[in-house]
Amino acid sequence: MHKNQLQGNPPRVTVIGAGIAGMTAAIELASKGISVDVYEKNDSPGGRGRLFRQDGFNFDMGPSWYWMPEVFENFFNKHGEKLDHYFKLIRLDPSYRIFFANDIIDSPADVKGVYEIFEKIEPGSSQFLRAFLAQSKIKYEAGMNDFVRRPALSIFEFAEWRLMKNLFKLDLFKSIERLIDHNIRDERLRAWLKFPVLFLGAKPSQTPALYSLMNYADFELGTWYPEGGMWKLFDAFYQLALKRGVRFHFNEEVLSINVNDSLATSLKTKNGNNEFDYLIGAADYHHIDTVLLPEGFQQYSDIYWSKRKLAPSALIFYLGIKGRLKDLLHHNLFFDEEFEQHAVDIYDKKVWPAKPLFYVSVTSRSDDSVAPEGHENVFILIPLATGIADDDTQREELLNMVLKRIENKTGCRLAEDIVFRRDYCLRDFVNDYHSFQGNAYGLSNTLDQTAILKPSVKHNKIRNLYFAGQLTHPGPGLPPSLISGETAANLVLKKILRGSH
Structure with missing residues (x-):
């Protein structure tokens, strides 16, 4: 579809959510001459991939692994852009380090x-x-x-x-x-x-x-690692969207969606009602389905949602550390306890883990720009069960535990050198993203939640509403979320070409 195929006034498409799925959909549509507005609850683009800065430290809030680089490169190439114009991509070697109970393995590039x-x-x-x-x-x-x-x-x-x-x-x-x-x-x-x-x-x-x-x-x-931080990838999508004429509305949470005659017609924010011809929900699917839509238009029942198998939530610590951590790499996996017991705590018992596996990212080991001189920025992630009660005491106990295990494995006494700390856990995922049961990643990719068995990319009651993001097909992760944005946009484009909702 080319811009000149559009007749008269361009259709108006609204996207809820400025994560990678929402921005992908917006770019796809705006590149075809369609009028696109993106409404975002938070103050910056990126969704879970936002950046925050504090005391000279840069922290990527969420995704930290850059895999499948060709998925991103192909998307930008399709839109006449080179991703390396936005940032330099570095291949990490070793790719990551795994700490076992009695051994260490570095994964070669x-x-x-x-x-x-x-x-x-x-x-x-x-x-x-x-x-x-x-x-x-x-x-x-x-x-x-x-x-x-x-x-x-x-x-x-x-x-x-x-x-x-x-x-x-x-x-x-x-x-x-x-x-x-x-x-x-x-x-x-x-x-x-x-x-x-x-x-x-x-x-x-x-x-x-x-x-x-x-x-x-x-x-x-x-x-791989984008020099400057993972947020550079999300910023590249944002900059490309701006080039294509997408309008962003930050700090403007969607409060409700108006529906008339099986068509979504407008959405309500603190600034009033905003009309559109098509709507793509790239925020939390469950929140859109159960909270934003009027009664009677819920796509899936509460029972359906309660039976979904969710990927874990996470307890994340963002730490600014004085000194250098020479025994940690950019990516570090601590598999020094039993995986099966941690999995039982997450998926079966749904309790705070007693002896969790965890992940540590130290991007300053690869990039001096993300921390003050002589310091490291440390990101610690502990997978947790979804839907459990957030607990400050448990947060503190787990931090002390993992810091002690890091010290035992590396000799790094992080606890003594913390100059900045921020926690992020279940209630923060809910507050920032309306995340269903505080999940961090979306739905589990089990056989009974694959393809057509996931929540549908198309609403079956509202003819002009589509979905993108980690709770629909194809699933969690940055490349799948990008693909879901392309899929939703392509379905809208087909509707527009047919001249119908």
Whole structure:
């Protein structure tokens, strides 16, 4: 669709939410000459990827892993832009460090180094890993280039021969845990291969082996970092949206959506009613569905929502540290306790974890610009169950625990050198994003929540309302959220070309 295909006044599209899904949808539509307004509750773009600065420290508030770089590059190329005009991308080597109970493994950027480590720890395992990654590549190409790019409105979308042929190769009905444990004996190597599944928000035993595509993204495509911080990626989307004429309304929370004759007609903010022809909800799906829409237009029942399997929430600490932390890398995974017990606490018992695994990011190890000279900015993330009561005492106890474990593993006495601290947990996710049960990532990518089994990208009662973001297809993570924004925009464009709602 070209701009000159639009007749008369351009259609008006409103997007709720200025995260990566919302900005992607806005760019797609505005690039076709459509009038686009984005309403954002918070004071800056990026959604969970916002930046905050304090005392000379820069902290990315949410996403910290830059994987699948071609997804972002292809999007900008499609719109006549080069992403490297916005920031410099650096490949990290090692990609990350894993602390086990009695060992440390640095994940090499070169996959040959990964094979060598596997073979050294478990002779013969590198042969399996080569075959595993070859299959992971097939899954990645079929999944990212086809499967996740279908809107998943009907099972018949997946019935064509080309995709059906690939579906049998995707291991949808086998768990990734079964695939790995059947072939690898060493618990460290098992944990290493299962680690990327943590991005998908489910136990490895409940995650389809399809998602070994994440291992291909890890070992073959690499772990990258945008110089200046992850917020540079979100700012690039924002700058491109402005270039295309998108209008942003920050600090303007949507209070309600007006519906007339099965059409959403306007939304209400503190500044009044704002009319549109089409609406894309790229904020929290559950909040839009159960709070913003009028009674009688809820897409899914409260019972439906209560049965959704959510990816974890998180307890995050942003710490400014005096001194340098030479025994920590940019990305650090502390797998020095039992993964299974932490998973039980998150998914089964739904309690605060007793001995959690956790993640530490120190971007100042790669980038001097994000912290004052002689200091480090430290981001600690502990996965938690959703829907549990936030508790300041528990926050404090977990911080003390993880700081002690970091000290035991590295000798770094962070507790003595903290010059700035901020916490972020369940109630903050709810307050800032209306996040359903305080989730941090969206819905778990389990088999019964895949494709058409996720909340639909299209509202079935309101003809001009579409959804994007981590609670709809294809799911959690930055690349899937971007793709969901493209999908929603494309569905709107098809409607516009047909001249109907």
